[in-house]
Amino acid sequence: MMAVSDLQTSRAGDSAGHDLLEVSMGPHHPSTHGVFRMNVVLDGETVVKLSPVFGYLHRNHEKIAEKNSYLASIPYTDRLDYICSMTNNWAYVLSVEKLTGLAVPERAEYIRVIVGELTRLFNHACLAGFLLQDMGALGTPLMYAFREREKILDLFESLSGARMMCNYMRFGGCRCDLPDGWLEQAAKTVANFDSFLDHFEALLTGNEIIRARSDGVGVLPAALAINAGVTGPGLRASGVNYDIRKVDKYGIYSRFDFRVPLGERGDVFDRYMVRILEMRQSLKILEAAMRDIPAGAIIDPKAKLRNLRPKAGEAYGRIEGPKGELGFYLISDGSATPYRFRIRPPSLINLTVLEDMCLGHTIADVVIILGSIDIVLGEVDR
């Protein structure tokens, strides 16, 4: 791989002279995972400049939320990162709980951890599937991941009534209790997931083509990752030990014994591998949570869902979403609608360093570097 400075010298010394080519990739391009566009300047096949273009899915969710009651914004959060509606709900209700000082009953905390970690499982599995799809392994790995996701979506459907737009959590707890037999079904799914991962890894991790495409591609140095606010598996792949479940210990995460997998080089392969290892840790958390879940109430009886009027003030709450730090910043002026409602979108902020990771690589590598960041445009554009 040539460094950028080498490229410039080789171009200067090229007597035949050739021009740079500017290509608009997206917004309707299968590898951009939605309506994302990049203006890429190419020297032959090599990227010399890249600028992302946003806004195709912008509906100003934050302004809509300023007109809605606190409760009415929960279903809107489902549609941010529409793969992971449960964790979006969680980040929002956590912020409202910080703003109002509501407590959450034990059982609800366990349910939140269970649905949150299930979400992480299928998000990471699908990401690995999409990444492989971007590398040219059309269909098979993605469909394997989707098959497992279906089982989890079935669980979500029987719990919340919806497969993807769950609208499940409420400030002070959850909307409804687990149906009969749900835990047994979930335990079966989790037990099978481990062998799925073995199977998935046997197929992919050691695969020569995957290694050739991903080793040393799109390297993100740790110092840059921290300064650019990269969070989630992308940050940990660069070797930075920062997992909000460990740092903030929100909810009941201090009770679970799990490790934070770290990468060494911060390349595409590390970002893939960190996610595989995180899924194994999520399985450990899930087993413990499903074993220890107590009976009891699922919502704080003091929680006032309709016409909630928090005292004037502000709060920032955040969780370790599957894609990184998902935060909500709320300002209340004492009325029934938030004065300011801000989403800290990990998908958008993780793209800050996209150009740095792509410079000097080929256009085919741009596709997999973007794939390894893991973005959902519903959250990028809000």
Added chain:
Amino acid sequence: MTSSARACLKTRLLMQTLEQIKDRITASFPDARLEIIANGSPANQPSLLLDHAHARQIARFLRDDPALRFDYASNVTGVDWPEKIVKEKIKVKKIIDGVEKEMEEVSDRKTSAFLESVYHLYSMTLGHGPLVIRLRTVNRGDDVALPSLTPVWRSCEFQEREIFDLFGIQFQGHPDLRRILMWDNFVDHPMRKDYVPTDSGEVAL
């Protein structure tokens, strides 16, 4: 200890730390005007208002100081505070029938109007946070400039662009201050409180 007492104690500790941070900054920048903004919610997140002249130096100090190391600017956002009329009761002394009496009078006070940018800082190295810092513009009309903190934290790059786009704050020293979510020739700032959408949903180009 009841949960409210615990929350109270936590608030005090946090306030103390913010005071300590303020003192630490004042020791290095004696000219800087700093103000602690209280927060009425149980979240225990008071914030520190910085002045324009020292903002970037203080941000660098917060990032590099070995005891603070706020190396990670997590959430960066804007808030619009238009002029508001607040009713206030004030006591006035009046002479009625030759006797001085203290009376209460209700008067209207206009709050000042400004745009604000808010930064939630954490330390990945030391694992603490959040430290909330704020910057305020002079008004919401002709003087809406603030120093950009993107040279200190790259993570502000897209978020400050978004504030510029949706609130109209001019970040000075930002490397690439363009609209990010709205299209380039859009003319207004939709997150301002007084924004009125046009009937067609489009703004005349």
